Amino acid sequence: xxxxxxxxxxxxxxxxxxxxxVCKVPASYSKVKGTNMPFTPQFASVNGTSLAYRDxxxxxxxxxxxxxxxxxxxxxxxxxxxRWKHRVITYDIRGYGLSQVPAAEATTLETLADDIADLLDHxxxxxxxxxxxxxxGQIAMAxxxxxxxxxxxxxxxxxxPQADTPEAAATRRATADRFLTQGSIPPGIEMLPKLLAPAxxxxxxDIALKVLSMIARTSPAGAAAALxxxxxxxxxxxxxxxxAVPTLIVVGTEDAYTNVDTAKVMQQSIPHSRLEIFxxxxxxxxxxxxxxxNAVLHNFLDTIPTQNTKAAARTAG
Numbered sequence: 001x002x003x004x005x006x007x008x009x010x011x012x013x014x015x016x017x018x019x020x021x022v023c024k025v026p027a028s029y030s031k032v033k034g035t036n037m038p039f040t041p042q043f044a045s046v047n048g049t050s051l052a053y054r055d056x057x058x059x060x061x062x063x064x065x066x067x068x069x070x071x072x073x074x075x076x077x078x079x080x081x082x083r084w085k086h087r088v089i090t091y092d093i094r095g096y097g098l099s100q101v102p103a104a105e106a107t108t109l110e111t112l113a114d115d116i117a118d119l120l121d122h123x124x125x126x127x128x129x130x131x132x133x134x135x136x137g138q139i140a141m142a143x144x145x146x147x148x149x150x151x152x153x154x155x156x157x158x159x160x161p162q163a164d165t166p167e168a169a170a171t172r173r174a175t176a177d178r179f180l181t182q183g184s185i186p187p188g189i190e191m192l193p194k195l196l197a198p199a200x201x202x203x204x205x206d207i208a209l210k211v212l213s214m215i216a217r218t219s220p221a222g223a224a225a226a227l228x229x230x231x232x233x234x235x236x237x238x239x240x241x242x243x244a245v246p247t248l249i250v251v252g253t254e255d256a257y258t259n260v261d262t263a264k265v266m267q268q269s270i271p272h273s274r275l276e277i278f279x280x281x282x283x284x285x286x287x288x289x290x291x292x293x294n295a296v297l298h299n300f301l302d303t304i305p306t307q308n309t310k311a312a313a314r315t316a317g
Contacts, residue, residue: 041053041098047111062301069096070096137159138236151243248273
């Protein structure tokens with residue numbers, strides 16, 4: 001975890017008052033070293049809410065769903081790596097980043113999947129490769145269940161399909177209450193040793209600060225609503241064999257929230273899937289092992305037929 005001096009330095013840098021919707025973090029804490037992807041977000045009114053998003057370049061559409069308690073900036077390095085070849089879309093889940101904070105006490109995965117469908121409609125995208133990490137992976141599974149016809153591919157990173165046990169659901173609801181009463185920073189700092197591998201925290205404090213800066217910017221009310229919604233989620237394990245598109249599963253051996261065995265079961269359950277295991281990496285492989293993660297994405301995406309190749313195949317047939 002962060003040393004005492006690093007934690008103290010971060011707390012001094014963060015300008016946040018208890019109960020504030022969003023904490024202000026200096027720009028020096030906002031990016032992982034080596035990435036420089038400032039952007040002006042666009043906004044879409046979809047499914048009764050306002051979502052902040054970015055839509056880059058052209059080509060095969062790939063939509064990225066961030067995890068809790070982050071925002072779309074966690075995908076900056078992937079946008080930079082893929083935008084020259086693909087149409088890359090990132091967005092802030094409702095209640096996170098610059099997207100509208102919901103009035104509802106709980107935001108269900110079903111609602112979050114509907115948000116994606118409406119965002120794709122807004123962007124006039126019929127099908128896309130859906131990529132999700134952690135909570136984003138669970139939203140991606142919900143989307144695959146509800147909108148299988150909108151998928152051209154699926155990437156599930158650092159995630160698991162099972163529903164919460166009663167004990168896990170109670171813990172998630174208690175964490176939601178903590179976000180509301182304490183703000184985002186205290187529970188966020190406690191999460192850090194589970195989010196990143198020990199070696200990442202030790203050798204790459206810039207990544208730890210990037211993660212904490214995203215957490216500090218998260219609306220406590222938005223995070224709490226999503227946590228309560230996840231506590232209600234169904235078990236998506238029975239839906240996995242129905243996924244009919246190429247699927248990539250990524251897991252780190254140091255992930256404290258999921259594990260390699262669970263990822264192997266997912267790979268065995270999804271017909272057209274492959275598994276990539278990242279040795280020594282924790283819950284955020286896209287940040288902890290950026291170059292390898294991006295290379296794996298490029299390799300996988302090259303296997304997915306585009307709309308043009310599909311049309312050519314139908315014509316030839």
